[in-house]
Amino acid sequence: MMMNLSCPLPQLDFDTINLGHGSGGTLTSQLLDAGVFNLFENDLLNKKHDGAIFTLNGKVAMSTDTYVVSPIFFEGGNIGDLAINGTVNDLAMCGAAAKYLTLGFVLEEGLKMTEFWEILLSIKTACQAAGVQIITGDTKVVEKGKGDKIFINTTGIGQVHAKADIDISNIKAGDQIILSGPLARHGITIVSHRQGLQFETTMSSDTRPLNDIILKLLDEFGHQIHFLRDPTRGGLATVLNEIAVQAQLGITIAEKNLPVEEEVQGACEMLGFDPLYVANEGLFIAVVDAAIAQQVLQQIKQWEFGSMASLIGEVTAEHPRQVIMKSKIGGRRVVNMLAGEQLPRIC
Amino acid sequence: MMMNLSCPLPQLDFDTINLGHGSGGTLTSQLLDAGVFNLFENDLLNKKHDGAIFTLNGKVAMSTDTYVVSPIFFEGGNIGDLAINGTVNDLAMCGAAAKYLTLGFVLEEGLKMTEFWEILLSIKTACQAAGVQIITGDTKVVEKGKGDKIFINTTGIGQVHAKADIDISNIKAGDQIILSGPLARHGITIVSHRQGLQFETTMSSDTRPLNDIILKLLDEFGHQIHFLRDPTRGGLATVLNEIAVQAQLGITIAEKNLPVEEEVQGACEMLGFDPLYVANEGLFIAVVDAAIAQQVLQQIKQWEFGSMASLIGEVTAEHPRQVIMKSKIGGRRVVNMLAGEQLPRIC
Numbered sequence: 182m183m184m185n186l187s188c189p190l191p192q193l194d195f196d197t198i199n200l201g202h203g204s205g206g207t208l209t210s211q212l213l214d215a216g217v218f219n220l221f222e223n224d225l226l227n228k229k230h231d232g233a234i235f236t237l238n239g240k241v242a243m244s245t246d247t248y249v250v251s252p253i254f255f256e257g258g259n260i261g262d263l264a265i266n267g268t269v270n271d272l273a274m275c276g277a278a279a280k281y282l283t284l285g286f287v288l289e290e291g292l293k294m295t296e297f298w299e300i301l302l303s304i305k306t307a308c309q310a311a312g313v314q315i316i317t318g319d320t321k322v323v324e325k326g327k328g329d330k331i332f333i334n335t336t337g338i339g340q341v342h343a344k345a346d347i348d349i350s351n352i353k354a355g356d357q358i359i360l361s362g363p364l365a366r367h368g369i370t371i372v373s374h375r376q377g378l379q380f381e382t383t384m385s386s387d388t389r390p391l392n393d394i395i396l397k398l399l400d401e402f403g404h405q406i407h408f409l410r411d412p413t414r415g416g417l418a419t420v421l422n423e424i425a426v427q428a429q430l431g432i433t434i435a436e437k438n439l440p441v442e443e444e445v446q447g448a449c450e451m452l453g454f455d456p457l458y459v460a461n462e463g464l465f466i467a468v469v470d471a472a473i474a475q476q477v478l479q480q481i482k483q484w485e486f487g488s489m490a491s492l493i494g495e496v497t498a499e500h501p502r503q504v505i506m507k508s509k510i511g512g513r514r515v516v517n518m519l520a521g522e523q524l525p526r527i528c
Numbered sequence: 529m530m531m532n533l534s535c536p537l538p539q540l541d542f543d544t545i546n547l548g549h550g551s552g553g554t555l556t557s558q559l560l561d562a563g564v565f566n567l568f569e570n571d572l573l574n575k576k577h578d579g580a581i582f583t584l585n586g587k588v589a590m591s592t593d594t595y596v597v598s599p600i601f602f603e604g605g606n607i608g609d610l611a612i613n614g615t616v617n618d619l620a621m622c623g624a625a626a627k628y629l630t631l632g633f634v635l636e637e638g639l640k641m642t643e644f645w646e647i648l649l650s651i652k653t654a655c656q657a658a659g660v661q662i663i664t665g666d667t668k669v670v671e672k673g674k675g676d677k678i679f680i681n682t683t684g685i686g687q688v689h690a691k692a693d694i695d696i697s698n699i700k701a702g703d704q705i706i707l708s709g710p711l712a713r714h715g716i717t718i719v720s721h722r723q724g725l726q727f728e729t730t731m732s733s734d735t736r737p738l739n740d741i742i743l744k745l746l747d748e749f750g751h752q753i754h755f756l757r758d759p760t761r762g763g764l765a766t767v768l769n770e771i772a773v774q775a776q777l778g779i780t781i782a783e784k785n786l787p788v789e790e791e792v793q794g795a796c797e798m799l800g801f802d803p804l805y806v807a808n809e810g811l812f813i814a815v816v817d818a819a820i821a822q823q824v825l826q827q828i829k830q831w832e833f834g835s836m837a838s839l840i841g842e843v844t845a846e847h848p849r850q851v852i853m854k855s856k857i858g859g860r861r862v863v864n865m866l867a868g869e870q871l872p873r874i875c
Contacts, residue, residue, distance in 0.1 A: 199869070205761025205807075206866030210770075228696070229774065231618035231757065232591030234688055237584045244579030245630035246666045247594075247681055251674075271578040283592035285681050287634070319593045323873060327598075327676040332668075334594055334632050336683035341581055349575070410578065414552025423557075427576065460552075519553025522546070526670060 190298045191215040198292040203322030216301055217284075217318060221308070225281070225316040233316035235281065237338075242277035244268055245336040247285075251526040253300070253330050255374045257385030261300035264333040265307035266388045266462065267413070267528060272337050273395040274409045274465065276345025279311060282337045284318035289328035300331065311390035313337065342396060344403030351407040352428040354498040357474035359467045361394070361481050362387065363440040363489045364417060368459035368524050369448045376452075380444055387486070389463035394484045398467065402477060408468040411461070413528055415519045418457040420466065421494075421504045422518040432504045434494030434516070442489075458519045460527040468496065537645045538562040545639040550669030563648050564631075564665060568655070572628070572663040580663035582628065587688040589624035591615055594632075594681040598873040600647070602721045604732030608647035611680040612654035613735045613810065614760070614875060619684050620742040621756040621812065623692025626658060629684045631665035636675035647678065658737035660684065689743060691750030698754040699775040701845040704821035706814045708741070708828050709734065710787040710836045711764060715806035715871050716795045723799075731791060734833070736810035741831045745814065749824060755815040758808070760875055762866045765804040767813065768841075768851045769865040779851045781841030781863070789836075805866045807874040815843065 193215055201208035218226065225233040248264040258266075269279040284304070288297070308315060366387040373384060391411065398406060412420040417439075425432045441449075441456045449456050463486065469477050474492060481490040504516040540562055548555035565573065572580040595611040605613075616626040631651070635644070655662060713734040720731060738758065745753060759767040764786075772779045788796070788803045796803050810833065816824050821839060828837040851863040 200872040201867075201869040203761075203872065204866055204869040206766050206805075206868065206870075208868060209762070210865070229770075230622060230694075230696070232589045232622040232624070232684075234587060234589045234622055234624075236586060237588050239585070240581060240583050242579045242581045243628065243630060243685065244664055245632050245681065245683055247632040247634050247668050247679075249634060249668045249670050275577060275579040275581055277579070277581070281590065283590060283683050285592050285594040285683075287594050287596060287679055317591055321594050321596045321679075321873075323596050323676060323679075326673060328679075329670060329674040332594075332634055332670075332679070334592065334681040334683070336592055336630050336632075336681070337579075338590065338685065347577075349577070414550075415556070416552075419553050423576075458553075518557070519551055520548075521553065521555060522548040522551040523553075525547045525550065526668075 188302055190295060193294060196294050198288045198290060198297065198322055200290055200322050200324065203320060209320065213320065216298065220301055220305055221315040223314045240341040241338055242272050242275035242341050243338045244271035245334065246271065247332055247334040248528055249332050249526050250528050251329060252374055255386055256370050256383055258388040259300055259303050260331060260333055261303035262307035263388050263528060264335045265304055265311060266390050268335040268337040269311040269313060270391045270411050272339045273392045274411055275341065276347040276399055277339040277341045278392055278396055279313045279337045279339040281316045282313050282335050284315050285334035286320045287328055287332040288320065288322045289330050290322055290325045292330050311392060342399040345399050346404045347409050349408060349427045352430060352468050352496055354430055354496055355471050356407055356468050356496040357471050357492055358494045359469065359474065359478050359481065359490060360440065360493045361465045361490050362486055363442045363445065364461060365441060365445050365449060365456035365459035367462040368527055369445050371527055372452060372524055373448060380448060384444060387461060387463040389486065391463060391465055394481065398477060398480060401480065402473050405470040405473045406467055407470065409465055411465045413460050413462060416458040416460055418516045419519045425504050426502050429501050431497040431500035432494060433497055433507065435507045436509050438491045438493045440489040440491045457516060458523050460524060535649055537642060540641060543641050545635045545637060545644065545669055547637055547669050547671065550667060556667065560667065563645065567648055567652055568662040570661045588685055589619050589622035589688050590685045591618035592681065592683040593618060594679055595875055596679050596873050597875050598676060599721055600677050602733055603717050603730055605735040606647055606650050607678060607680055608650035609654035610735050610875060611682045612651055612658060613737050615682040615684040616658045616660060617738045617758050619686045620739045621758055622688065623694040623746055624686040624688045625739055625743055626660045626684045626686040628663045629660050629682050631662050632681035633667045634675055634679040635667065635669045636677050637669055637672045639677050658739060689746040692746050693751045694756050696755060696774045699777060699815050699843055701777055701843055702818050703754055703815050703843040704818050704839055705841045706816065706821065706825055706828065706837060707787065707840045708812045708837050709833055710789045710792065711808060712788060712792050712796060712803035712806035714809040715874055716792050718874055719799060719871055720795060734808060734810040736833065738810060738812055741828065745824060745827060748827065749820050752817040752820045753814055754817065756812055758812045760807050760809060763805040763807055765863045766866045772851050773849050776848050778844040778847035779841060780844055780854065782854045783856050785838045785840045787836040787838045801870065804863060805870050807871060
């Protein structure tokens with residue numbers, strides 16, 4: 182899973198993280214100068230102050246997530262790019278273009294510098310891909326056995342698109358629900374990796390930034406996009422239930438329209454998971470005015486990762502606060518929220 | 529150390545945190561509805577979206593910190609109020625009034641709900657005291673032995689004071705350095721607690737918000753306050769060295785002007801710590817134009833926690849990048865940055 186390092190690890194007189202790297206003293210400086218300030222350098226970060234100062238005007242969105250995924254390296258990504266893409270995407274779901282991110286590390290004593298460096302490089306690459314800057318951060322170190330290699334918090338801020346009005350209260354009966362791609366790839370990749378499973382082709386996480394496609398949709402459809410959400414933890418079923426409960430409306434989805442790749446479906450069956458409850462990463466649902474549903478679907482299908490996009494269901498005045506699925510063989514069943522824990526530490 | 533809970537723990541059908549609370553499903557909802565959304569409720573948080581949307585105009589500051597202090601409860605505070613005050617203070621050091629905070633938890637499986645609840649109540653009280661709102665957050669749960677009870681990330685944003693121009697490049701030779709209160713209380717409280725030491729009076733952490741006093745100073749002295757910094761990890765010595773290096777100027781301090789409470793001094797001697805290197809919390813240094821130094825000092829002395837404020841030294845053109853201390857008996861010595869780790873997990 183280790184990629185070829187595009188940028189070699191700097192010469193340091195330590196090869197693992199120790200408690201001194203969290204002291205705020207010379208070891209912290211050494212680590213940050215080599216690993217963070219040089220790598221991510223920009224005018225705001227270069228100040229090395231307690232915070233970053235910049236100018237904002239108008240409506241902004243702010244979002245935070247702490248990433249604790251295990252394993253930290255997996256097919257298709259690692260905890261570093263996941264932490265960037267995840268927060269970029271949470272902002273995109275607010276109709277905002279992520280601009281600045283803060284970066285907080287909790288490192289476990291003993292973490293290999295080669296692993297930390299690889300994660301830092303992935304963070305840099307993901308920031309470039311998403312067009313965001315790291316502007317301030319924090320590094321803590323905990324004793325061996327009091328953490329798990331690395332946890333990363335990213336908190337982001339970005340300008341809300343001028344035409345965006347993403348709000349649960351905008352959802353109305355008749356709205357159509359579009360899913361941007363196939364279900365369950367991220368979760369099944371992680372669990373397969375944990376269990377050491379091999380599949381015929383290599384399954385990989387769908388972690389990726391969604392800001393470009395979301396901004397394009399907002400450019401074109403503006404207020405007619407009523408709500409956006411990425412179905413990460415808890416999966417599609419949980420997110421749809423949250424929407425139904427908060428909007429006090431019903432949701433109906435059609436099983437036959439739920440895109441699942443064959444290999445992922447096979448793995449789900451083998452492992453006993455329902456793809457509706459498995460975490461996704463680079464995937465979103467859009468709840469849109471019926472008048473534009475087909476156009477939105479076509480627009481997403483033209484996106485690099487959107488070939489399997491699908492109109493999966495609609496919002497109804499009937500059965501408020503409930504999600505109902507029409508099965509492939511014609512039955513109807515209630516789809517509940519995820520109860521308990523299906524896959525811990527998936528993101 | 530447990531305070532009387534001003535607000536009783538809600539009825540829940542669990543008394544410890546389990547992995548399901550991090551799943552994103554029903555258990556997460558139950559925990560957050562009871563523990564976070566009701567407690568911190570405000571218009572932005574109530575949306576329960578992936579992020580919060582608000583309007584800010586002009587110059588803002590943004591800061592992040594992850595708190596991993598151990599023990600999580602200590603004399604004078606706990607990890608909850610520390611996490612609020614710490615980020616509020618980092619923004620104050622940028623000349624900004626903290627307005628909104630994000631809140632990210634990493635909980636270890638098995639954390640007692642009574643402990644989590646007490647921390648949440650302290651967060652609420654600290655937010656009220658500092659005049660800030662929690663607007664969005666994230667909760668993750670890791671397996672027992674993969675974390676340490678609770679880690680908290682807070683990331684804050686706030687408007688920079690109209691008269692503020694806090695920048696390392698504004699520091700010039702002749703500037704005076706004022707310390708707002710006595711050194712080393714927070715660090716010595718934590719280490720005494722860890723080692724089970726008892727002192728004649730109860731020493732307690734100086735965790736507190738600094739925004740009110742800082743904003744008052746900025747109202748009055750504006751651009752003549754050149755730089756602000758809270759000497760947390762690494763202590764005063766480390767912060768002064770960072771300033772000297774970044775400003776490319778020298779700093780001279782007088783040992784006799786460094787305020788240390790008798791009891792803290794005694795504990796430092798007993799434990800073998802130098803108060804210059806011990807972490808502080810509710811303390812700041814101001815680097816100010818010599819013309820206003822006495823007025824700033826008097827203003828801080830009138831503050832509730834400022835009676836021991838002291839003019840500790842000055843910025844010099846001589847010995848650039850070095851901090852020199854004049855000792856009580858007339859000698860001069862170089863004060864270096866903290867090397868290695870003095871006190872792990874102090875904040």
